[in-house]
Amino acid sequence: MYIINRVPIVKAQIKKTEIMKSLTILITLCSIILNSYAQDEVKRTNYVITNSGDTINGTFNEKLSFKGVFNVVFIDTEGRETVYRPGELKRFSNNHITYVNKVIFTLSGSSKAFLRLEVEGYVNVYSSELVNDGGPGILAFEGQYYLEKDGGLERVKNIGFANTMKKYFSDDSEIVSKINTRSYLYSNTPAMVRAYNKKKEASDF
Numbered sequence: 643m644y645i646i647n648r649v650p651i652v653k654a655q656i657k658k659t660e661i662m663k664s665l666t667i668l669i670t671l672c673s674i675i676l677n678s679y680a681q682d683e684v685k686r687t688n689y690v691i692t693n694s695g696d697t698i699n700g701t702f703n704e705k706l707s708f709k710g711v712f713n714v715v716f717i718d719t720e721g722r723e724t725v726y727r728p729g730e731l732k733r734f735s736n737n738h739i740t741y742v743n744k745v746i747f748t749l750s751g752s753s754k755a756f757l758r759l760e761v762e763g764y765v766n767v768y769s770s771e772l773v774n775d776g777g778p779g780i781l782a783f784e785g786q787y788y789l790e791k792d793g794g795l796e797r798v799k800n801i802g803f804a805n806t807m808k809k810y811f812s813d814d815s816e817i818v819s820k821i822n823t824r825s826y827l828y829s830n831t832p833a834m835v836r837a838y839n840k841k842k843e844a845s846d847f
Contacts, residue, residue, distance in 0.1 A: 690734040728754035763839035766790040
């Protein structure tokens with residue numbers, strides 16, 4: 643009769659169990675650390691800058707649609723919820739996207755709006771999809787671009803785009819040429835301004 647020594651087998655099973663427990667603990671700790679880091683990163687990249695210049699970190703109500711003329715529901719790091727309306731903040735950042743408070747002019751007059759910053763440089767480009775430009779009390783859902791140079795904000799219109807932009811960028815013959823050949827259309831506004839800014843920045847050196 644052969645006697646099987648099960649001691650090594652039992653020890654191996656115990657060792658395997660201990661390894662699995664250690665791996666579980668390690669994975670749990672990594673998950674906690676990564677989750678904590680992710681939350682901290684969200685708070686660092688999600689913030690508002692008040693009109694007094696204070697920066698407050700926190701999170702936004704993600705159920706909102708960030709499209710232009712809207713109110714912002716912001717939750718600070720202590721869980722306090724605040725509703726900010728256009729004009730009550732200088733700017734804010736949500737998921738690495740910056741929105742800036744600006745005064746825009748519509749058919750019903752001037753109004754304040756949070757515009758999305760598309761391009762920043764010698765000329766800034768802002769966009770908005772919700773614009774009160776259908777007359778008093780009428781909202782027109784249409785994408786809009788705004789250009790800002792030397793502090794002056796100008797809405798880019800699809801109709802007459804070529805003539806207006808050729809005057810706006812008259813100091814850049816290449817930009818004007820591409821507008822003439824329709825290489826730059828209304829939808830290419832951000833790309834056009836990036837190319838213009840790149841040249842202006844290079845000429846400063």
